[in-house]
Amino acid sequence: MQESLIIKIWEEELERSRRILESKRRNLLQFPKGSVQKKKINNEEYYYLCKRENGKVKSEYLGKESSKIRELILQLNERKALLDSIRRSEADIRLLEKAVKLK
Amino acid sequence: MITQEQKRVFDELIKVLDDSRMLPHVMLIGSWAEYLYEHAQILTDYHSSFRTRDIDFFVMNLRKPPERTDFLERMASAGFVLESHRGSEIQRFERYDPDMEIEFLVQEKGAGNASGHFVKSLGITAEGLRNLEILQTAPLSLKYIGRHVSVPEPEAYILHKLVINKERTDAKREKDIESLRLLSDNILDSARLEKGLFVQVWNRLSKKQKNNATLAMQEYSFFRLLGIFEPDNT
Numbered sequence: 131m132q133e134s135l136i137i138k139i140w141e142e143e144l145e146r147s148r149r150i151l152e153s154k155r156r157n158l159l160q161f162p163k164g165s166v167q168k169k170k171i172n173n174e175e176y177y178y179l180c181k182r183e184n185g186k187v188k189s190e191y192l193g194k195e196s197s198k199i200r201e202l203i204l205q206l207n208e209r210k211a212l213l214d215s216i217r218r219s220e221a222d223i224r225l226l227e228k229a230v231k232l233k
Numbered sequence: 234m235i236t237q238e239q240k241r242v243f244d245e246l247i248k249v250l251d252d253s254r255m256l257p258h259v260m261l262i263g264s265w266a267e268y269l270y271e272h273a274q275i276l277t278d279y280h281s282s283f284r285t286r287d288i289d290f291f292v293m294n295l296r297k298p299p300e301r302t303d304f305l306e307r308m309a310s311a312g313f314v315l316e317s318h319r320g321s322e323i324q325r326f327e328r329y330d331p332d333m334e335i336e337f338l339v340q341e342k343g344a345g346n347a348s349g350h351f352v353k354s355l356g357i358t359a360e361g362l363r364n365l366e367i368l369q370t371a372p373l374s375l376k377y378i379g380r381h382v383s384v385p386e387p388e389a390y391i392l393h394k395l396v397i398n399k400e401r402t403d404a405k406r407e408k409d410i411e412s413l414r415l416l417s418d419n420i421l422d423s424a425r426l427e428k429g430l431f432v433q434v435w436n437r438l439s440k441k442q443k444n445n446a447t448l449a450m451q452e453y454s455f456f457r458l459l460g461i462f463e464p465d466n467t
Contacts, residue, residue: 135411138404146286150332153316215329 137230144226151219154212161209166192166202235268235281238331243268243288244378246335249311250290251380253304255354258297259337259383262368262393263289266384267412273375276387279419282412288335291365293383295339298354305356315357323349324357340365367393370437371430388430391417391458396442398449410453417458435462 164181167189177192177199192199235243243265250256261269265288267281308315313326313335326335339350341361349358371386385393394409401409420426438446443462450459 135404135407138402138407142402142404146334147332150327150329150334153314153327154329157314212329218330219332 140226140229144223144230147219147223147226151216151223154216154219158209158212161205162202165206166199236331239333242328242331242333245311246288247378247380247382249307253302253307255302255304256380258294259290259292260368260372261382261384262291263287264412266390269375269377269382269384270387272377276419277423282415286333288333290337291368292337292339292352292359293369295350295352301356302354321348322358323360338362338365364393364396364442367396367438371434386430387416387420389434392434392446395446395449399445417455421457431461
């Protein structure tokens with residue numbers, strides 16, 4: 131394959147990767163932030179949502195286990211997976227930017 | 234080459250289209266059609282050349298099916314994210330890890346509409362492109378994961394790509410030519426040529442389309458292929 135064609139393919143790949151990264155970042159905003167923690171008090175389990183606000187860690191009481199809490203945990207896990215995906219995209223973009231600059 | 238993860242996403246997409254009863258109304262076009270040619274073994278010793286993260290479907294008739302399906306909801310459940318092109322109403326789907334883009338295209342007619350065409354059955358606004366009717370002149374149904382997927386016959390696929398060659402970006406143009414050479418050489422060297430599909434599709438092209446395809450064949454030295462259509466022009 132011609133060298134010029136490879137570089138053109140990388141350039142398109144870079145453009146697409148940037149577009150998808152932007153979409154991932156937009157998508158991230160729909161998910162709640164924080165982590166759910168469980169505390170055992172008098173043999174009963176209670177759930178709290180811990181998150182950082184203005185540099186301080188805040189804990190919000192959620193109650194006993196419920197479908198609402200299970201759904202929240204799922205969403206927090208999805209957010210974490212999306213954040214990992216964003217980091218991978220950023221790394222790919224850095225590589226592609228270097229490759230395109232080589233031309 | 235197509236990775237296992239990309240293939241998994243593609244299979245999920247085919248299942249969503251089938252479950253929402255949209256599969257008979259769309260045609261798989263673009264380089265994923267080449268994957269199906271290889272998978273269905275309709276060509277002898279053919280291996281598609283490029284890995285791609287775009288999956289394109291042609292919505293063959295804007296009014297069919299006439300009713301709204303549950304396609305959009307099924308896509309969301311399967312993890313496909315609906316996005317708009319920047320500064321436009323045209324929408325496409327994205328899928329993360331592996332990152333892929335899925336587009337639905339419709340035939341552009343008349344003066345054209347840059348803001349796209351709403352496809353009621355899908356519930357999205359799709360981009361209109363000219364010359365897609367070429368693909369429809371020779372449809373082919375291939376069995377894939379137990380379902381019938383419509384693709385253009387390879388001859389229509391090749392001629393369509395040659396007609397639109399000038400409109401493509403540099404990278405796409407050269408990628409197209411690499412894969413078209415592989416496909417057309419395969420057909421020209423096989424008994425498939427005797428089916429006469431190349432000539433059948435060619436005869437249905439407009440004068441302008443024939444001119445564009447001829448120019449592309451001359452520019453990229455597809456002389457054997459050109460010889461079939463215009464023996465005096467090679």
